[in-house]
Amino acid sequence: xxxxxxxxxxxxxxxxxxxxxxxxxxxxxxxxxxxxxxxxxxxxxxxxxxxxxxxxxxxxxxxxxxxxxxxxxxxxxxxxxxxxxxxxxxxxxxxxxxxxxxxxxxxxxxxxxxxxxxxxxxxxxxxxxxxxxxxxxxxxxxxxxxxxxxxxxxxxxxxxxxxxxxxxxxxxxxxxxxxxxxxxxxxxxxxxxxxxxxxxxxxxxxxxxxxxxxxxxxxx
Numbered sequence: 462x463x464x465x466x467x468x469x470x471x472x473x474x475x476x477x478x479x480x481x482x483x484x485x486x487x488x489x490x491x492x493x494x495x496x497x498x499x500x501x502x503x504x505x506x507x508x509x510x511x512x513x514x515x516x517x518x519x520x521x522x523x524x525x526x527x528x529x530x531x532x533x534x535x536x537x538x539x540x541x542x543x544x545x546x547x548x549x550x551x552x553x554x555x556x557x558x559x560x561x562x563x564x565x566x567x568x569x570x571x572x573x574x575x576x577x578x579x580x581x582x583x584x585x586x587x588x589x590x591x592x593x594x595x596x597x598x599x600x601x602x603x604x605x606x607x608x609x610x611x612x613x614x615x616x617x618x619x620x621x622x623x624x625x626x627x628x629x630x631x632x633x634x635x636x637x638x639x640x641x642x643x644x645x646x647x648x649x650x651x652x653x654x655x656x657x658x659x660x661x662x663x664x665x666x667x668x669x670x671x672x673x674x675x676x677x678x679x680x681x
Contacts, residue, residue, distance in 0.1 A: 569609060570609075570640055570641065570642050570647075570677065570679065571608070571609055571610070571611065571640075571641045571642075572604075572609065572610045572611070572638055572639065572640055572641075572673060572676060572677050573611050573613055573638075573639040573641065574593065574597070574610065574611065574612050574613065574636065574637075574638055574673070575613050575615055575625070575629075575636065575637040575638075575639060576589070576590050576593060576612075576613070576614050576615070576635075576636050577615050577616075577617045577625060577629075577631055577634055577635055577636075577637065578590070578614070578615070578616060578617070578634050579616065579617065579618045579634060580616060580618040580619075585656075585659055586634055588659055589634075589636070589655045589656070589659055590614070592655075592659070592662060592665050592666065592669070593612075593636055593655070593669055594612065595666065596665075596666045596669040596670050596673075597610065597612060599666070599670075600670045600673075600674075601670075601673065604677070609677070610673070610677070617631065617634075629649065629651055630651070631651070632653075633653065633656070635651055635652060635653050635655065635656075636651075636652040636655055636669075637649055637650065637651050637652070638650045638652065638672060638673055638676050640676050640677075640679075648676070650672060650676060652669070652672060654668065655669075
């Protein structure tokens with residue numbers, strides 16, 4: 462290339478460099494002004510790399526839109542729902558309330574067979590005693606062994622037993638059946654007929670057994 466050509470190229474390069482410097486100087490102030498006028502949020506967004514767009518069909522679920530487990534029956538609105546496990550229900554049913562005690566099983570009724578006699582005893586008096594004891598041995602042996610039926614011989618001539626005369630309105634030597642429930646007397650029968658049936662052994666036994674069985678079973 463000739464010297465003239467080199468000079469032209471040098472001039473052209475100088476001109477292009479000058480034009481580029483002028484353009485850069487003119488653009489930078491405008492960019493700085495735009496940046497200064499932008500909000501902090503816009504500046505931060507401009508400084509961060511762009512994120513891939515979320516698919517239009519994707520939506521965020523609010524807590525109320527989260528699926529709830531299905532229940533067998535509709536629950537009225539506004540009422541809390543409590544789910545109790547079967548084991549908890551069973552345990553609760555077995556628990557005692559504070560301050561309570563299990564109900565005590567009532568004691569079975571007991572019968573006390575009193576034979577009231579005096580200090581002096583005659584043959585008829587002893588026959589009444591023997592026949593009554595025979596009725597107990599024949600028909601109430603199990604109840605006597607368990608204590609449900611108890612035989613007591615009481616001398617009303619003894620001062621400490623005088624109260625029985627008033628308690629059972631005794632006018633003669635007699636047999637009294639006393640029914641007790643939970644340790645307390647609830648009813649009683651005075652068998653004055655023993656003097657009438659003392660000579661009829663079988664009738665005595667049948668009537669005595671009937672009277673005692675009825676009171677033991679709570680029949681009046």
